[in-house]
Amino acid sequence: MAAIRVGVIGAGNIAQFHLPVLKALSDVEIIALCDNDTATLNATSDRFQIANCITSYQELLDDGTLDAVFVLVSVLNVAEITEPFLKASIPTFLEKPPGLYSTDTQRLAAIAAENNCISMVGLNRRFYSTLVKGREWLMEGDGVSSVTVDAHEDISRIWEAGKHPEAVVRRWSYANGIHALDLLRFFGGDVAHVHAIQKRYDNPMPDSYSALIEFENGAVGRALMDWSAPGTHRVQARAPGMTLTTDSSYRRVILQRRGKEDIAATFSEVDNLYKPGFYAQDEYFISCVRQKKSPEFPAVTLGDSVKTMQLIDAITGMD
Ligand SMILES: NC(=O)c1ccc[n+]([C@@H]2O[C@H](COP(=O)([O-])OP(=O)(O)OC[C@H]3O[C@@H](n4cnc5c(N)ncnc54)[C@H](O)[C@@H]3O)[C@@H](O)[C@H]2O)c1
Incomplete structure (x- = not known):
């Protein structure tokens, strides 16, 4: 089974909780970690032994081999960074909130629908x-x-x-x-x-x-x-x-x-081992990417x- 090639954008606080799960999933390969703050990028890539560190997410958009992206950036940047990945039909997991205004979320949901793009929002309590x-x-x-x-x-x-x-x-x-x-x-x-x-x-x-x-x-x-x-x-x-x-x-x-x-x-056991809900949530998103299907309840799509x-x-x- 070929690994799902994942790019992770945002290497700050919440990345410290997603990366242990992504590293534990045997069918995931983290192809790059991106953060525009080099100190954060270097500290997190050292901690999780990720070789390919980049400061611009454009490299992920240009990569051509990416199967999915995790958008884990600061609240005010989530919507802006998610948008080009949806337009490129790259399955996207984005942390909450899916935009700070419901009009942002509506715009992202419409773009995901137009481009038939798999999306899932990190409302981990549902898991x-x-x-x-x-x-x-x-x-x-x-x-x-x-x-x-x-x-x-x-x-x-x-x-x-x-x-x-x-x-x-x-x-x-x-x-x-x-x-x-x-x-x-x-x-x-x-x-x-x-x-x-x-x-x-x-x-x-x-x-x-x-x-x-x-x-x-x-x-x-x-x-x-x-x-x-x-x-x-x-x-x-x-x-x-x-x-x-x-x-x-x-x-x-x-x-x-x-x-x-x-x-x-x-x-x-996994809710005690990882940040609660994260293992089940991230594993489910990756399984949807593999099966090319839109996430279903309890997951939350952009729509x-x-x-x-x-x-x-x-x-x-x-x-
Ligand atoms: N699910 C949860 O329980 C939970 C908990 C905390 C935070 N979050 C969410 O996770 C997201 C990140 O929060 P955090 O606490 O990790 O914040 P953080 O500030 O610790 O980390 C965000 C990182 O994004 C990087 N970044 C910002 N703009 C960027 C860009 N254009 N390109 C590359 N990197 C960029 C910043 O440099 C920073 O390192 C937020 O949306 C937040 O709401 C979720």
């Missing part, structure tokens, strides 16, 4: 073994009737850390909140209506979001994000007679069942990610 198992349990019953996502955090820490540009912090629901908010669609499906309230208490932007969601299948969703005080994350989803509850890191889920013993699931971005627009009142 957490605990969440996959928990959803499976609920679907074995009568299906999800409600899902509540609590995604509280003290956003002042992000402002104070100064790592992210202001444009990114102001759109933190897209840049990072997307992980938690996308779980509404993971459990609830496609959205029909959203009723939302945004408030500002302690930050130069709204920092309290509360939304009631009605899904097309009749289920109900609730998104709760308070960003003005220390907080935590949690998902609770229900099917008639069953309640699924996660801990704050989704490391453990527990299913309470009417009249039966509770059951629990914890992270699988599907437009729906999550539009859900965030509705929750935040932004566009």
Whole structure:
């Protein structure tokens, strides 16, 4: 079986978590690592023993033998760098967010469709073994009737850390909140209506979001994000007679069942070994590339990610 020839663009923080997985997949050959910051490029290529280091992604576009690309660059550069690869019909895995604005995501999704290009967005929580198992349990019953996502955090820490540009912090629901908010669609499906309230208490932007969601299948969703005080994350989803509850890191889920013993699931071996969800997510993308097929649920294509971005627009009142 010929190896899938992969180019990786972006050698920073998140590359440290994708590269161990790509190196562990026996049918992947990393043909080049690209970063326009040479210090980062050299440190990461040394760490992962990648011989071919390049500073311009144009070399990957010109290569002609590339089977797939991983776009792992800074939030503000993801959309711009993804676009030429989609136009060249090179299967593309891109980290979240798939553009900082839903109009960016729509444009990328249209380009992917026009060029019949495989795409997948790195919403890795959808591949957490605990969440996959928990959803499976609920679907074995009568299906999800409600899902509540609590995604509280003290956003002042992000402002104070100064790592992210202001444009990114102001759109933190897209840049990072997307992980938690996308779980509404993971459990609830496609959205029909959203009723939302945004408030500002302690930050130069709204920092309290509360939304009631009605899904097309009749289920109900609730998104709760308070960003003005220390907080935590949690998902609770229900099917008639069953309640699924996660801990704050989704490391453990527990299913309470009417009249039966509770059951629990914890992270699988690969979720403990690698960044959670990464092994299953990256392996699945590579298998889609090999089979020349578009990723399916629980994966998120660019087309599907437009729906999550539009859900965030509705929750935040932004566009
Ligand atoms: N899935 C997750 O859990 C998760 C977690 C953290 C970050 N991310 C996402 O991963 C992406 C990268 O985040 P990060 O934390 O690794 O950031 P980072 O700043 O540590 O790394 C990004 C790298 O991209 C490089 N880069 C930027 N523009 C480039 C260009 N034109 N050509 C080549 N290289 C370029 C930068 O030099 C930098 O080294 C972001 O989209 C972020 O949202 C995902």
